[in-house]
Amino acid sequence: MRRLTHNLPFWGLLPAWLLMGFALILPILIIAAVSLATRGSHGGFSWDFNLSGYSQILFNEGWSGELEFTPQYLLIIGRTYLLAGLTTLICLVFALPVAWYISRQSPGMRALLVYLVTLPFWVSMILRVYAWMIILGKDGPLPRFLENFGLAPGTSFMFNDGATLVAMVYTCMPLMVLPIYASIEKLDLTLIEASHDLHGNRLTTFRRVILPLTAPGIISGAILVFVPSLGAVLEPVLMGGGKQMMMGSLIQLQFGGGRNWPFGAAIAMVLMGLVMLLLIFTALRAARRQAGMEATA
């Protein structure tokens, strides 16, 4: 009996472990293994150990046939991070006031607004991107609207980095609003009053009181937006015109037209490794902050 209760945490968590194991860890292990395999001549791979998947990220044969340093993949990785970072930043700037506004409403209104924020999730993501293609596209509502004011007649806002960013911010916004809202809702308003009583102006109150107390929500929102943005394929291709590759389309190309699965798997591992570093970094910071708070308490 004692033994059983002792083991209860193990057996109780078993379904979760199985799910993690089969749906997450096993596929990652397979990708890791493929990244170390040898490419097949027409795609596919054979299980011969080979590091060329990784070395190709930095070194490739040039047009002259000699192995040379190729910055193009680093460029793609850098561009992907820039796009994800910008998306996160813009989402944050918009989400903070929205979350604040929602949290200041009556409970009924709050529920309605939160529901409205989650509403886009009910529609397939590809449809939402298509909607933006129509809005920004030639003769779409936005160009027409601007034409009324004599601005930019006949232009299309499609197929550039701005269009990509609009769609990315739009699809990711709820993921930022909801966690921030959750942490603002719990914010004790008397603390803000206390700050004002102590002659803290609006900026100081925001910086020294509101920001630290909502930081957990902001951090989880930022992670929820940043990480999927790194793997975005749809928006850069459909909205940006696919003129500059992102990591997502680069990986896709290697498994498709590139017929170089180990290389594709290696890029996927690098993408994942960079994400893991980021998560570990934030987790460590959170732990330090926690420890700091407990020490002062």
Added chain:
Amino acid sequence: MKNLFTASVLALCAATAAKAEGQLNLYVWAESFSPELIEKFSKEHDVKVNVDGYTSNEDLLTKLQAGSSGYDISTPSQHFLRIMIDEGLIQNYEASKLKAYELIDPRWKNQWWDETQSYSIPVAYGTAGFAVNTNEYTGPLDSLSYFFEPEAPLAGKIAMLSYPDEVVGAAQLYLGVPFCSEDSDEMKKVYDLLAAQKPSVAAYSSDNIASRLASGEVAAHFWWDGEELKARVNGAPFAYALPKEGLVGWIDSMVIPNGAPNYENAIKFIEFMSEPENATEQMNYYAHSSPMTLVADKVVYTREKAPELYPEVPVEFSRTCSPAAQDLVNRVWTQLLQ
């Protein structure tokens, strides 16, 4: 180890894969088969037909390489069909012993992609090239130069496919570089051409082509003859360029992937699609040429009505490239979109 991989994929799929009798799972080019014909087959043979679509040969190849797909019929183009035979991804169903074999136009029998005609029965053929929106562009269409070295009004309003396959082929035709060239100097020229064209390209995309071109978002799009034809006869202001440098040719054939759960039904379907009446109806639906025997007076897309299906310019069929040549194609594409 590879078996273990396949086995685990299989195990995961087993729960969902349809294995019941009276089923047929098609994995074919998106919207390529006439729904009426599928319905007719379904009724005649009491078979439930499931259709999934793909938009590039690469997608199909990757899916078949990943292990048992659960599909009974696929329709790769000739250069991918060759790879699938060589890599052992599809079944030898002794196609040459079927009735369908006798109905293949002799021009398309026993070609390099399936010399013994054991693995495939062709179903459609056509070309890839540039289509234009005639509201946006009324200039000449007789050369690839208008598209690869565009000037106003085409500059900035051209869209290419998101895969190198046929796009690189067209660039090679324009430059006179042989398909599947292993000469990196020649391929560097291809890259230079595409890189110089890039500032004039609005998008590299294989999805949503018809509406992108119809809306005037772009004035020219790399496309396929039948898709352009179908939209044109339905009233879209399109035209298909027949350039003197030539067009990239393709022919799609019905194959049976390894591990197909409904082999018998697949054979029945191949025979069904090849009957002259059905082949004609299929061509009238798909608007691509048929390599099969047709009922001549029922063909809708005749030479008069559909000149794009009867090009008088050279048509060069894509070939199966060696890995070295394929790597050069990829280098062109990755550098282009880096």
